Amino acid sequence: MSGVSYHWDFSFLWGYRTVLLTGLAYTMAYTVGTILLGLVIGLVAGLMRMSRNPFIRGPAFAYIEIFRCTPLLVQIVWFYYAFPILIGIEMSATTAAVLVLSLYTGSFYAEIFRGGILSLELGQWDAARAVGMRQGQLMRHIILPQAVRRMMPPFINQSVIQLKNTSLVSTIAVTDLLYQGMLITAATYRPLEVYTLIAAIYFVVLFPLTALGQYVENRLRYAE
Amino acid sequence: MPNSETMAGTSAAHSEAMIGLYDVHKSFGPLEVLKGISFEVPRGGVVALIGPSGSGKSTILRCVNLLETPNAGTIKVGAQTLAFSKRHRLPGDRRLADFRARTGMVFQSFNLFPHKSVIENVMAGPLIVKRMARDEARAIAERLLARVGLAEKAEAAPARLSGGQRQRVAIARAMAMEPDVMLFDEPTSALDPELVAEVLAVIRGLADDNMTMLLATHEMAFARDVADRVVFMRDGVVVEDGPARQVIETPQHPATQAFLAHFHRR
Numbered sequence: 001m002s003g004v005s006y007h008w009d010f011s012f013l014w015g016y017r018t019v020l021l022t023g024l025a026y027t028m029a030y031t032v033g034t035i036l037l038g039l040v041i042g043l044v045a046g047l048m049r050m051s052r053n054p055f056i057r058g059p060a061f062a063y064i065e066i067f068r069c070t071p072l073l074v075q076i077v078w079f080y081y082a083f084p085i086l087i088g089i090e091m092s093a094t095t096a097a098v099l100v101l102s103l104y105t106g107s108f109y110a111e112i113f114r115g116g117i118l119s120l121e122l123g124q125w126d127a128a129r130a131v132g133m134r135q136g137q138l139m140r141h142i143i144l145p146q147a148v149r150r151m152m153p154p155f156i157n158q159s160v161i162q163l164k165n166t167s168l169v170s171t172i173a174v175t176d177l178l179y180q181g182m183l184i185t186a187a188t189y190r191p192l193e194v195y196t197l198i199a200a201i202y203f204v205v206l207f208p209l210t211a212l213g214q215y216v217e218n219r220l221r222y223a224e
Numbered sequence: 225m226p227n228s229e230t231m232a233g234t235s236a237a238h239s240e241a242m243i244g245l246y247d248v249h250k251s252f253g254p255l256e257v258l259k260g261i262s263f264e265v266p267r268g269g270v271v272a273l274i275g276p277s278g279s280g281k282s283t284i285l286r287c288v289n290l291l292e293t294p295n296a297g298t299i300k301v302g303a304q305t306l307a308f309s310k311r312h313r314l315p316g317d318r319r320l321a322d323f324r325a326r327t328g329m330v331f332q333s334f335n336l337f338p339h340k341s342v343i344e345n346v347m348a349g350p351l352i353v354k355r356m357a358r359d360e361a362r363a364i365a366e367r368l369l370a371r372v373g374l375a376e377k378a379e380a381a382p383a384r385l386s387g388g389q390r391q392r393v394a395i396a397r398a399m400a401m402e403p404d405v406m407l408f409d410e411p412t413s414a415l416d417p418e419l420v421a422e423v424l425a426v427i428r429g430l431a432d433d434n435m436t437m438l439l440a441t442h443e444m445a446f447a448r449d450v451a452d453r454v455v456f457m458r459d460g461v462v463v464e465d466g467p468a469r470q471v472i473e474t475p476q477h478p479a480t481q482a483f484l485a486h487f488h489r490r
């Protein structure tokens with residue numbers, strides 16, 4: 001019955017507030033940075049996958065499916081330890097973390113872009129081409145602005161997952177929120193309080209985001 | 225020999241025609257939809273394409289502005305002529321876009337851009353394709369919207385308009401590019417009956433201004449009154465091609481007679 005008699009004490013964590021805030025800052029920076037990079041990668045890969053040319057479509061298909069169908073934790077470990085040996089370069093934990101997180105979320109964004117674009121009526125392509133728009137113009141002015149609105153709910157959903165996924169980079173000693181928690185645990189031997197607080201911090205950051213996602217989804221439903 | 229008379233009256237040099245199709249073939253997979261189509265529309269002429277659904281009318285229109293690529297044959301619009309065969313590669317993106325910019329098209333399902341207001345729909349071509357200054361594009365769009373009777377709807381969203389209003393915006397959008405020719409793909413087929421007249425009135429106005437037009441339609445009375453010539457199609461071939469009143473009122477070919485009997489009975 002030791003669990004019941006455990007004496008919870010969160011007060012010592014106040015002394016670690018800077019350590020935790022640093023960790024949160026890293027987590028946010030990794031999240032925002034890799035979402036932005038992932039969006040660029042996802043847009044390019046999503047458009048490539050829709051190409052009629054198999055030499056453009058093929059690599060995009062391979063990239064998307066490899067990253068979607070292997071665990072992120074395996075990718076992180078592989079890119080940090082195996083990839084540098086394979087190509088003969090040094091790679092810092094930061095580089096490996098940014099690279100993998102961007103590529104991983106980019107593969108999901110690629111499918112979100114593709115789904116949003118394919119959900120539009122073919123008449124939109126016809127009409128844009130009929131007034132003389134070139135492929136780039138019709139994508140930029142007609143297709144993407146409409147597709148992006150439909151993409152917002154899955155995009156927010158994937159971004160929430162991405163923030164939580166950044167915690168996996170703690171395994172290669174990137175000083176994110178979870179890694180800082182592990183450091184504090186090692187110093188204090190009080191994992192229960194530490195991980196409870198860490199979970200609470202993630203929740204406080206993410207709950208408004210999921211609420212925003214719900215709001216956007218409702219608004220889009222009314223707009224259609 | 226239904227095809228033999230279709231070349232009558234067309235000059236071998238393709239000189240005066242604003243729209244010309246010369247032995248155009250188009251297949252979708254194993255299905256041959258156009259089996260050697262040839263006819264011309266002279267400058268300022270109005271030609272109506274009639275025929276049963278699936279006869280190839282839409283495909284002809286889509287081939288004229290290259291939304292579909294013919295498998296063989298030659299397409300001419302204004303001063304531009306493109307030949308197609310197995311040995312010819314599809315023209316590049318820029319060439320296709322330039323070709324289409326001179327060819328206005330109006331679709332059965334309107335296809336307005338729902339994320340843009342009415343006037344932005346009309347301005348889209350001049351702004352994006354011609355890179356015109358905003359004020360200039362706006363002036364053109366306002367003039368065209370007034371012409372189709374929708375000046376007061378300029379800032380409305382397309383979703384707020386009736387079908388007839390949407391189709392009139394679509395006509396203004398195509399006209400904003402100042403095209404050499406206008407193509408209409410069953411422009412009133414998706415409309416409630418009481419909204420058909422307002423759209424036909426706009427098209428008739430364009431004909432009165434000597435716009436060169438090719439129009440697929442099921443409105444036989446309109447074809448008879450507005451078109452100079454009527455081309456009757458069935459199963460991917462031109463069956464009959466002649467003066468509008470003659471083809472509609474005294475069709476020569478049995479297939480044309482059978483098709484039109486259905487309309488006269490109504």
